[in-house]
Amino acid sequence: MSAVANPTRAAREDTPRSSQAGAPVVRLHDVHKSFGALKVLDGVSLDVGPGEIAAIIGQSGSGKSTALRCINALETIQQGTIHVCGHAIHDPGLDRRALRRDVGIVFQSYNLFPHLTAEQNIMLAPTCVKGMTKAQARDLARAVLSHVGLAEKAEHYPEQLSGGQQQRVAIARSLAMRPKLMLFDEVTSALDPQLTGEVLKVMENLAREGMTMILVTHEMAFARKVASKVVYMHRGRVWETGTGAMLDDPQTPELRAFIGNGL
Amino acid sequence: MQSFGLAHVEFLAWAALWTVGLSAIAFVGGGLLGFAVALLRVSSNPAARVAAIVYIQIVQGTPLLILLFLIYFGVAVIGFTGVPAILAAGAGLTIYASGFLAEIWRGCIQSVPKTQWEAAECLALTRWQRMTRVILPQALRIATPPTVGFLVQIVKNTSLASVVGFVELAQAGKLINNSIFEPFTIFVTVAVFYFALCFPLSTWSRSLERTLNVSRR
Ligand SMILES: Nc1ncnc2c1ncn2[C@@H]1O[C@H](COP(=O)(O)OP(=O)(O)O)[C@@H](O)[C@H]1O
Numbered sequence A: 001m002s003a004v005a006n007p008t009r010a011a012r013e014d015t016p017r018s019s020q021a022g023a024p025v026v027r028l029h030d031v032h033k034s035f036g037a038l039k040v041l042d043g044v045s046l047d048v049g050p051g052e053i054a055a056i057i058g059q060s061g062s063g064k065s066t067a068l069r070c071i072n073a074l075e076t077i078q079q080g081t082i083h084v085c086g087h088a089i090h091d092p093g094l095d096r097r098a099l100r101r102d103v104g105i106v107f108q109s110y111n112l113f114p115h116l117t118a119e120q121n122i123m124l125a126p127t128c129v130k131g132m133t134k135a136q137a138r139d140l141a142r143a144v145l146s147h148v149g150l151a152e153k154a155e156h157y158p159e160q161l162s163g164g165q166q167q168r169v170a171i172a173r174s175l176a177m178r179p180k181l182m183l184f185d186e187v188t189s190a191l192d193p194q195l196t197g198e199v200l201k202v203m204e205n206l207a208r209e210g211m212t213m214i215l216v217t218h219e220m221a222f223a224r225k226v227a228s229k230v231v232y233m234h235r236g237r238v239w240e241t242g243t244g245a246m247l248d249d250p251q252t253p254e255l256r257a258f259i260g261n262g263l
Numbered sequence B: 001m002q003s004f005g006l007a008h009v010e011f012l013a014w015a016a017l018w019t020v021g022l023s024a025i026a027f028v029g030g031g032l033l034g035f036a037v038a039l040l041r042v043s044s045n046p047a048a049r050v051a052a053i054v055y056i057q058i059v060q061g062t063p064l065l066i067l068l069f070l071i072y073f074g075v076a077v078i079g080f081t082g083v084p085a086i087l088a089a090g091a092g093l094t095i096y097a098s099g100f101l102a103e104i105w106r107g108c109i110q111s112v113p114k115t116q117w118e119a120a121e122c123l124a125l126t127r128w129q130r131m132t133r134v135i136l137p138q139a140l141r142i143a144t145p146p147t148v149g150f151l152v153q154i155v156k157n158t159s160l161a162s163v164v165g166f167v168e169l170a171q172a173g174k175l176i177n178n179s180i181f182e183p184f185t186i187f188v189t190v191a192v193f194y195f196a197l198c199f200p201l202s203t204w205s206r207s208l209e210r211t212l213n214v215s216r217r
């Protein structure tokens, strides 16, 4: 069913880009992370290949957000290695800005800049970081805004937009940097079902265009449909991993219980 | 002996200009210095943060009167005699204002949610760009009402500059009183001058607070 609904997914499975390209975009190896005495990541290993869409699921508190934040060097790890787009995240000499040019991240709470319009939110990084002129950045902003279906909202401030619209602007803001990898942390959790749909549609389009993505999500149907890899995290570990089909046939009682509760 | 009249009011008005001038010096000087200290206070460098904290604590813990004495007489001790009153008063009030403005602005900068820093960081902005393009514009909105409110404190505290021989509004009142001794009339007039300077500021501060609160939603 998913192959019919999403032809590019089928294509990806025919020519598995991840194994062919060799180096994965993201590779976590035996990552340990504690906040004080609280062990949050307990030996997490994970590979995500080019064009892959990995969905991380799991109970609240299982370490999903922390894993994403470690990938983007927002948290430092105590043990293990993380490689992202050729950057060694665990290396103390990591060039964080170079990493952030390659990786976009979208948060549950949008985190748009409230003093800037949608368009200005998007223009900021391309002008500051990539040295674009205002005019170039404005064209780019208009382009990514229409990509997420919000061309007519360019001059609105965040507070004038709905939650779903704000989240789409946040996605557009990341896309404007032309990242090689996109991270999404429960980007629809603050939205009501109707607005959730419009954000998921944007993400599905991105997936279809071949963007490498890691998303933490509670949307099981979406994970099953779009993800090439589903990762179930439990107590700071990768408990079970597989394709979307894994959700129909859980191997561990924990995942079975989680799906039972979640659906 | 002449009684209180138009000439005295004119003299007070002229002195009020010095009060305004001294307030302006203190606000601009204190603002620049205080802004620098506030930036140090929130910097990523621990030594800079500690230095800023120590500075703020010392300034806030020293009465303005003592600060003015220290500058006026202290500078003489280290060899510079005859410091002009305006310089001593301006320097003292600048330091005083910087200590308080730094702390007010630190609070405003830190009240911008941490997620805003993170979002800016994740867009590959440098620390300076995050500060100037994302954090400060938001902190500015928050900072405006308390800053204008503090301006009122500066205006009132310029009255202490008389101790180093600076003739501003309060000192002018004392001088007039020394010659005609009508303290009630004189100091009510002086108070009216202060009120005329401060009332618009505090009204402005309150209305800023209201409009910023409304447009926040
Ligand atoms: N900055 C932090 N300081 C202390 N504890 C934290 C911090 N961030 C997360 N935690 C804790 O780590 C655990 C995992 O959190 P998180 O990664 O956000 O889980 P999830 O996203 O799966 O819900 C939780 O118990 C949470 O309270």
Ligand SMILES: [Mg+2]
Pocket (backbone or CB within 6 Å): A064, A065, A066, A186
């Ligand atoms: Mg989370």
